[in-house]
Amino acid sequence: MSTVEDYFVPWIKGIPMYISPHIELAWRNPSLARMMSNENPNQPSEKVLETINKYAKVANRYMDQGLILRSKIAEINGLPGPENVLLGNGSSEVYDMVFRSFIAPGDEVIQQTPCFGIYKLRCNVLGGKLVSTKMVYKDKQILFDPDAIINAITPKTKIIVVAHPNNPTGNFMDEKDIIRIAEQGRPLVIDEAYIEFAGLQRSMVKLVKDFKNVIITRTLSKAYALAGLRFGYALGDRDVIMQIAGTLIPWNVSTIAMWAALTAFEDTETLRKNVEFNNNEIKFYEESLADIPGLTVFHSYGNYLLLDGTDTGKPGKDMIKYAEQHGVILRGQENLYGRNGWWRVTIGTHKENEKLVRLTHEFYAQK
Ligand SMILES: Cc1ncc(COP(=O)(O)O)c(C=O)c1O
CATH class of the missing domain: 3.90.1150.10 (Aspartate Aminotransferase, domain 1)
Known part of the structure; x- marks a missing residue:
């Protein structure tokens, strides 16, 4: 049996x-x-703590779909509106949704190592195959190798991930190289967990207009000092984001986290x-x-x-x-x-x- x-x-x-x-x-x-x-x-700032307290009092209620917050995030990032924004319980959950949207067993995800571990974890639970290409060590620098990424593309490649800046190496891939990878047409997920430290002017969100296959992920866990609150988001083309949103677990982000996030964005x-x-x-x-x-x-x-x-x-x-x-x-x-x-x-x-x-x-x- x-x-x-x-x-x-x-x-x-x-x-x-x-x-x-x-x-x-x-x-x-x-x-x-x-x-x-x-x-x-x-x-967290006093303002964020006040919001957390305020919304703790209505924790008996379900939240809405976060239109005010998503509109604010779209505005900060120069995107048309809330349908360009997907909310997650940390960017780790955003990775889960993005990967579930593209990866079936046997499909390939390309990452460049050394890098953060979440891409591997989310790939593995879907039966995907992780393809790791290596950054290059040269003259006491660790450099991205965009050609290695492009050469690793096969018919089974369904996602390419690039962290911008990368953890743990701390550096950015050149914009022209990111564009070359985007031009391959595969879903390209750009992990901008740390982007605020360098400033949003370094963000690749501007590529979303020209490349429907580019998805940006962000988090409040780093510069916004809210790792334990769990709040992340994805930015992208409206159609793409709305399709990924089909995988959302209903009410995945708590009321408290949503409103605290709005306060954090306003508290510049x-x-x-x-x-x-x-x-x-x-x-x-x-x-x-x-x-x-x-x-x-x-x-x-x-x-x-x-x-x-x-x-x-x-x-x-x-x-x-x-x-x-x-x-x-x-x-x-x-x-x-x-x-x-x-x-x-x-x-x-x-x-x-x-x-x-x-x-x-x-x-x-x-x-
Ligand atoms: C590159 C990168 N992406 C994503 C994350 C995950 O962040 P979150 O707390 O939003 O799940 C981290 C956390 O260390 C990270 O280093």
């Missing part, structure tokens, strides 16, 4: 629940500095401050770590920095261990380009950043 396991669709068999050990560790030990998940160290002063703080801290790291021989700091347009200490002779995992022993959680990076010195730090409070700069100097000075 068959067992219940036999009835699972084969492609989800053995996929474990997503758990981030770093985040688990951080919640268990609140005294540790959370410099590992690209959260914003600043709390808090966004400006968050961005200014972040970019000053990035500079602080770059200046403070420049004198460590053999340590490369990759310039970042996000709220994190990738570092490579391979040329110091010390593995990245030892730095991560050292930081953790001193109360800071960092993030590792698998060996890349035959080098093992990698680690990533998320911008913390200024005090936390000062501490990490000190720890970094101490660690690399040890014999």
Whole structure:
């Protein structure tokens, strides 16, 4: 007789629940500095907190489809209206909807590594095939390789994802290269989770007018400092967005998150401050770590920095261990380009950043 396991669709068999050990560790030990998940160290603004309280009082009610909020998002991004905007419970859920809209078992998703893990996760649960092309390591830089992406396209390619800027490398793909990829006609999803740190003028949303196949994803988890609230969105051509919206789980974004998001978009002063703080801290790291021989700091347009200490002779995992022993959680990076010195730090409070700069100097000075 068959067992219940036999009835699972084969492609989800053995996929474990997503758990981030770093985040688990951080919640268990609140005294540790959370410099590992690209959260914003600043709390939500008073205005956002007021809105959260206000709408908590009507939490007994279902929400509407968010027309006011979607119109505001469209306006900020120079798009015609709410039908160009899809709301999600974080951009991770937006990825789920976008992938479910294009990927059937056996279809291919192209990503360029190193990159964020959500593309792989959403591809796997649909039985898709992940095709990873590699960024190129050259002259102490990690560069996008648009030709590798274009050469990887097959008849089964249904999605290409490019993060703009990329996590963990922190850099942008050139606009002309993005356009070349868009011209291939495949659904091109551009992950702009961190775009606000560089400014919306760097956004590729302008491509939506000419390329119906371009979809932009965004989140309030980073510059807007609302990771735990869960709010993300997609921008695109009206017909495309409305078709993807067919996959929406009804009432996926809570009333509280929707109205808090509207307040966050209107509260441009808090966004400006968050961005200014972040970019000053990035500079602080770059200046403070420049004198460590053999340590490369990759310039970042996000709220994190990738570092490579391979040329110091010390593995990245030892730095991560050292930081953790001193109360800071960092993030590792698998060996890349035959080098093992990698680690990533998320911008913390200024005090936390000062501490990490000190720890970094101490660690690399040890014999
Ligand atoms: C490139 C990138 N995209 C998307 C996300 C997911 O963000 P969200 O909290 O909106 O699901 C992250 C989170 O770290 C990220 O680094």
